[in-house]
Amino acid sequence: MTSLTEQLRQLIRDRDYRIGERLPSERELAERFDASRPSVRRAIATLVEHGVLESRDRSGVYFRGTDPQDLLAVRLVLEPWAAAEAAARASRAEAAALRGLVAQAEAALDSAAEFARIDSAVHAAVVAAANNAVLSDLYLSLRQRIMATRAQTSALRSTRETALADLGALIAAIDAGDAPAARERMTEHLSALAPSLPGAPSAPTP
């Protein structure tokens, strides 16, 4: 059973809405999802609250999109710090869970989609291990945006292998309680997402 918010997010991703494009009306979405209009409104409100959609009175609901560079910039500020906090504060159970996730990632090297799912779970788990309730809530919002954005799955196996090595080093640093190393590893891992951004040079510009 998937929530209506998730169904809506899925629709946005699958139809590949462009920024500023209008979604179907609330009434049509309700019919399509076989739900009531208030329920659809609630799902829309959630995504509006998280900056994914924009609702204009008497006009329609529009895809707001997210500037991938803005998103990555915020992640590069929050997540390395979260990793450092996790290294300093993570409980034994949280550390064990992180190691388990890395093992799962290794087992999922063959599937781009599955690997991406687990990678995402690692990020969330690191944030949770930082033990900061405000940060955890903020990250929920970031996840909504990350997931509504075109999936940045690493299509190449070699890319996934690099990512796995990054994650292993990151979790090892957290496990060892080495905050500076954890911060550095997370920064590296996230920076690997930059080249896939629109406008990033695939070859040096003259």
Next chain:
Amino acid sequence: MTSLTEQLRQLIRDRDYRIGERLPSERELAERFDASRPSVRRAIATLVEHGVLESRDRSGVYFRGTDPQDLLAVRLVLEPWAAAEAAARASRAEAAALRGLVAQAEAALDSAAEFARIDSAVHAAVVAAANNAVLSDLYLSLRQRIMATRAQTSALRSTRETALADLGALIAAIDAGDAPAARERMTEHLSALAPSLPGAPSAPTP
């Protein structure tokens, strides 16, 4: 004209709810605010989304509260970075708006409440000047929490004078495009909030 969300936030602050305490039922709130239950539900949902409230099915709506230390820790990560970005990217108009706000703050030195309001506006303006849409949205969430928390107004005039000096230096750094200085000034300014936190030593502990 105040929004229902704001009225609700005000209620929470004025009645000084304790963490975990239950709010009146949706039906009672609707009657009290002279609004419909769906409208009240929408306001509640907003505050739930922002981590201020928690809604338990068939039980009630509860004040979730915010750990002031967690909140300050997140602000100390995001806002100094935002200040640095603002220094690097702020437009002439944004810089002028910031200078205007500082002038307003100076004029409001005599009123603790008014000074707090302007100080809050300065933080929001600095974040806006960073020109990062994701950051701006996240900060909306932080503001909800900041405002729902017991107002940390600086009761003493001397404290306000110190804060004003901090702000002046901060805005000057942004104006000059000096990112490292802006970062440092924001860190200092926020750190001044720490001593008022519960558990902070008012005198050195032996």
Next chain:
DNA sequence: TACATCAAACTGGTTATACCAGTTTGATGT
């Protein structure tokens, strides 16, 4: 054909009402 006009259809926002199924509560009987 090209264009201005305008009415009808459609939009999100709001309210009212009713029902559901668990939870809480307090009166009841022992």
Next chain:
DNA sequence: ACATCAAACTGGTATAACCAGTTTGATGTA
């Protein structure tokens, strides 16, 4: 004093209706 249980209350959901702007497309005109 205590266990029992029915009634009141809770948030979650659905249906329906109305509002007032927006959008759209058919219409009539030049």
